[in-house]
Amino acid sequence: MxxxxxxxxxxxxxxxxxxxxxxxxxxxxxxxxxxxxxxYWYPIYAYFRRSGKSAHDAEDLTQGLFARLVDRExxxxxxxxxxxxxxxxxxxxxxxxxxxxxxxxxxxxxGGETLQSFDPQLAEQRYVQExxxxxxxxxxxxxxxxxxxxxxxxxKLASAHSTTPEQRELFEALRPFLGFGETLSARxxxxxxxxxIPVGTLKNKVFRLRQQWxxxxxxxVGQTLENPxxxxxxxxxxxxxxxx
Numbered sequence: 489m490x491x492x493x494x495x496x497x498x499x500x501x502x503x504x505x506x507x508x509x510x511x512x513x514x515x516x517x518x519x520x521x522x523x524x525x526x527x528y529w530y531p532i533y534a535y536f537r538r539s540g541k542s543a544h545d546a547e548d549l550t551q552g553l554f555a556r557l558v559d560r561e562x563x564x565x566x567x568x569x570x571x572x573x574x575x576x577x578x579x580x581x582x583x584x585x586x587x588x589x590x591x592x593x594x595x596x597x598x599g600g601e602t603l604q605s606f607d608p609q610l611a612e613q614r615y616v617q618e619x620x621x622x623x624x625x626x627x628x629x630x631x632x633x634x635x636x637x638x639x640x641x642x643x644k645l646a647s648a649h650s651t652t653p654e655q656r657e658l659f660e661a662l663r664p665f666l667g668f669g670e671t672l673s674a675r676x677x678x679x680x681x682x683x684x685i686p687v688g689t690l691k692n693k694v695f696r697l698r699q700q701w702x703x704x705x706x707x708x709v710g711q712t713l714e715n716p717x718x719x720x721x722x723x724x725x726x727x728x729x730x731x732x
Contacts, residue, residue: 506573509558517558525554525606527640528577531632533611534618535581538625543615547608553584554606572724573712574633578626627731634728637712641704642666645697658683658693665694666701 508520529550536546557580618628646663650656661679676694680687709725710716 506557506576521554521557524557527636528633529554529606530611530614531574531629531636532577532581533606533608534615534632535578535625535629536585537615538618538623538628539585541585543608543612546615547611549581549585550606550608550611553581556584572714574630578629581629630728630731634731637705637708637728638732641701641708644704644708645701648700649697659697662690662694662697666697 505520505523508516509524511517511520532553533546533550536549537543541549623631646656646659649659661683664674665676676687676690679685680690683690685693705725706721709728710721713720713724
């Protein structure tokens with residue numbers, strides 16, 4: 489099963505989504521906005537909250553920032569490091585937060601329209617679970633961006649291995665052995681006996697899952713770089729994992 493394109497570049501990048509934000513076709517720009525928001529809204533929300541904004545203000549700022557990304561003025565004024573989408577959006581967030589325009593956000597954003605991909609209640613539930621540390625807004629943003637990349641790629645891996653109930657059951661049994669977001673409470677031997685699979689076969693399946701997840705991570709990270717190549721993807725992935 490082909491999970492990811494192993495070529496130096498990828499056919500679709502989040503930078504191409506950025507380009508579609510300013511499309512004259514409102515349908516195209518709205519779909520692009522939803523695509524961007526559904527993965528990266530929480531790092532932005534966490535950044536605003538850690539910067540001292542209330543839950544209500546962070547909600548308004550997050551909604552307003554994503555809605556205003558269709559504004560060419562904001563895209564131009566951010567002057568980001570064009571190589572990394574996460575740097576670009578962080579720069580946009582900084583500019584937007586200090587811009588007096590945001591005081592009118594609640595009244596102006598899309599004529600009262602809200603982004604369906606953004607759930608403010610879930611956002612605040614997630615934020616109150618953040619550790620009470622001295623992590624800066626920028627640092628928290630980088631960490632949550634890294635987690636979003638990991639979680640999105642893992643969701644894609646799960647989807648690829650859930651076409652039948654039997655596949656889904658096996659994936660859920662093996663998921664803790666991938667080493668992210670799960671507590672390992674069983675041994676290979678326990679799962680092998682439970683699933684009636686030889687231990688060696690089970691270990692091979694875990695090995696292949698890890699390989700496929702790595703390919704998905706490369707694909708996901710490549711989508712956030714303007715010119716993805718194996719070296720730049722590896723460097724970005726290493727930096728992201730260092731933030732977790």
